[in-house]
Amino acid sequence: MPSIDVLAERLSTYLGADQVNLVRRAYFYAEQAHDGQRRRSGEAYVTHPLAVANILADMHMDHQSLMAAMLHDVIEDTGIAKEALSAQFGETVAELVDGVSKLTQMNFESKAEAQAENFQKMAMAMARDIRVILVKLADRLHNMRTLEVLSGEKRRRIAKETLEIYAPIANRLGMHSMRVEFEDLGFKAMHPMRSERIRAAVRRARGNRKEIVNKIEESLTNCLRREGMEGEVIGREKHLFSIYKKMRGKRRAFNEIMDVYAFRIIVDKVDTCYRVLGAVHNLYKPLPGRFKDYIAIPKANGYQSLHTTLFGMHGVPIEIQIRTREMEEMANNGIAAHWLYKSAEDEQPKGTHARARQWVKGILELQQRAGNSLEFIESVKIDLFPDEVYVFTPKGRIMELPKGSTAVDFAYAVHTDVGNTCIACRINRRLAPLSEPLQSGETVEIVTAPGARPNPAWLNFVVTGKARTHIRHALKQQRRSESISLGERLLNKALAGFESHLDKISPERIQAILGEYRQDVLEDLLEDVGLGNRMAYVVARRLLASDGEQLPNPEGPLAIRGTEGLVLSYAKCCTPIPGDPIVGHLSAGKGMVVHLESCKNIGEIRHNPEKCIQLSWAKDVAGEFNVELRVELEHQRGLIALLASSVNAADGNIEKISMDERDGRISVVQLVVSVHDRVHLARVIKKLRALKGVIRITRVRA
Known part of the structure; x- marks a missing residue:
């Protein structure tokens, strides 16, 4: 474990001397506050806040975040009040620490509810200062690295929560490196044997593949050199959890997944990315429909890159990502990559920071609308979908939605009132069902009507948390x-x-x-x-x-x-x-x-x-009511068509029809017919009786 002196030396490479001293002060304060407390592993408790601060230092976070990391357990574990921290280190640091502190002194009906309330509190604090979530993620990462000392049941509970909430949040904030580590550590804790077997299989496969990987890497490097372009070619490793997910989700064998070779090409400028793409498409044949341009349309978490898949030598598929150094840094550390915290309210955050703010604002809206904490956390989980589709409004504005979203999700993404009064939609100018999943590149237009209300059936197909919460x-x-x-x-x-x-x-x-x-x-x-x-x-x-x-x-x-x-x-x-x-x-x-x-x-x-x-x-009763009829009649050709046309002639509507033969000559048909009242039902029965071969009609009751 690096000491505070080692950390201070690392911080001095990007922070001023005064700021480094403030971080030191926070460390010594935490050391005193946690004096005598030990972790399960037997180490002094202060080693945990120090490790959390080290994780944040890797991301080049600011001094206030590092101070909050040092003090993040002080309120909860030592009885020191938030006011005392505020007096010592300022309001901002105290707010950050309070945001990260877990909810205590509250009795919940279940563990799930306690976790949901915790997350709600964190969401509120994130809205005030988004650094709260970064400190919380670093805290969770160190806890995941030191899970071994806990009991099996506790390990699995923490790992499940990490995989369900913290890994997707890291992904949503564009922090790829942290997400990968969360997923691999969570996978190891949840399924130790599966994790070990896949790890051993990857190790074996890596040895067998070395020669092909080297050959492909060499041919890509030579191709760039021939075209006179500077770039670094790196073989990309698939992490264990993503292999496991693909094996389960796509029902593929391990060998099929490991047959794909993945490379990353890192260049200096955006312009070069597209030139490299042209060069590699000349070198190997591209696979149709597998090219994605995330530079022109970045993902919701700010991720940018060009993705393409090629047919390599001997028909081996090669996945290639092309991006600049800045994009690489952004992909790995996301929002933490360019941490420029603006204390002045009027200075607008840009790029990923703005996107993250927008996301947190959305979470806050969900929190205000949700009926309870469990409903809120369900909505947030839905909202942390990693895959997006990009669709256009009729005016050409791009909207990003989770994969599988429908026109109703789109309507609520545009505005709550548009969602609430939505009655129909046009996809690429054609009328389409509201439940049809949207595809990237489609133009969606929503038809609204004043006084229209959300339909309970929408809850069966909407995907986004915002739509679900507002409908409820x-x-x-x-x-x-x-x-x-x-x-x-x-x-x-x-x-x-x-x-x-x-x-x-x-x-x-x-x-x-x-x-x-x-x-x-x-x-x-x-x-x-x-x-x-x-x-x-x-x-x-x-x-x-x-x-x-x-x-x-x-x-x-x-x-x-x-x-x-x-x-x-x-x-x-x-x-x-x-x-x-x-x-x-x-x-x-x-x-x-x-x-x-x-x-x-x-x-x-x-x-x-x-x-x-x-x-x-009432005399003015309105509506359509379903009635079940049992019709016995002689078997004849076109039976169903005859019954349907008779019901239709009496202005009725068949909701459901099923048939079974009693013997070779007589058929029994069960009809569910929609009528207005008993007089209307009598008219329908009269029409059916007029059919040739009808023996008996009875209304089915309990």
Whole structure:
């Protein structure tokens, strides 16, 4: 372990003497604070902050980040307050340390929730100062390097968290070297045997490949020399975790993956990159469709390079990356490569720094919209996708989205309101389904309509965290307003039995009941009633303070309009339609489920006023309702077409159809037909009866 003197000497190559002394001061302060504390390995605790600072020094980070690295465990592990650090080292360093410190003194229901809350706190701190995440990543990297002393279960938990969150964050910030080390160390901790076997296989393969690698390297170097271009050719090694991922994801054998030879050509100028590309395409044949220009369109994390795949000698595939020295530095250290922290707010960060800021701003928005910490962390995981597609707005602006994104993801990336009111899309000027995955280079146009709402089905195909979070948020708001509306109707219905109404009850009495139920406002109580979490007639009795009284018969059933939305659903077991006698079953959290009066599934609770409520259909009921019909008829050619045209002639719509033969002569067809009411159903059945060979038609009920 390098001492503080060795570190100070390294820092003096790029920091001023005063700044190096501040880092020394922070080290000695941490040494005193952690005095007597030891790590699991038996070393003095201060060796950990020193190692974290060394990792940051490799990235040429500024003195405040290094001081924060020295002090990052002081608040959590030694009881020294943030204010004390602020007085000693200034507000900025104290904020950084506080951002990196883990959440403590809080009880969570589960480890997952604790980790999610931790990450949320870190995201908030990142938004204030992005260096927080760099110190945190360096802290995690040293912990990963020293995992051996922990128990197997703890090792796997930390490795899983690293692979799921910290490696993708390092990737998102363009820090390739750190990501590779995270992945290889995490892989070794999660799957020690697999890691060792792949390592041994790579070692063997490397020996066998040496001759071919040298030949290809030599021919590429000679090619550059002939063309009069300066450049360095390096054989690129695949790291263990990426080999393992490819073997699993693409179901390839180890030999197939190791058959690809990879090289990097590093040159001085951007102009030379394209000239080198031309030269290597002349030397070996390029593989069609495998060229990618990340210099003209950089990846979201700022990565720039030209990628091409060639047919080498004996048909060996060769992957080549061509980039400048600056791009190489950028690819390895990402945001930390050009660390120029601007303290002045008006100075805008540029390039990768700006991209990282933009990403953190997006994370903050997700955090504000997410329902809870676990939902937030799920969104962030989705958002850390490494592969992007690049699509264009109709005005030619480039939007980068994760692979597999759809037009809905694109709509939310443009603006939340565009996403919320989106009804259709055009991809390359043709109308396309909203669920169609986007391909790079496509132009996407979103069609919106005022008053449109997000569809719950979108959650099945959206990819980005932003889209998922905003859809959930909008649906929650919609569900809440619908629950409040239904709750109010149910409560007034129960109060009508006492010859009262919500408007007649004094505000004082309502406040008293709200206090009793631990609700802040009347809307919360109505929402609970609408969702079926509280019984309307129990709430009505509490409001009227008449616990002893028996509830008289209500004035009549509650009318169903069919437009109640998410809080009212129709039972799939008996498929009620307007005109059928119906009852409502109050199901906690789901709202009201409408059943037929004769449905066997609610037979036992049918007369329980706490569980069921008498319903009727309103005169102006609207919507389409599914009914299942069983049609027995003589077997004949074109049977399905005949049934479909008959249903269509009666303005019905077939949602689902299935058929089984009872014997060689009679067929039984199950139809799910969409109708408006019982009169419409009778019309459909009449049309079907008119068909030749129909023996019997029955409506299927539970």
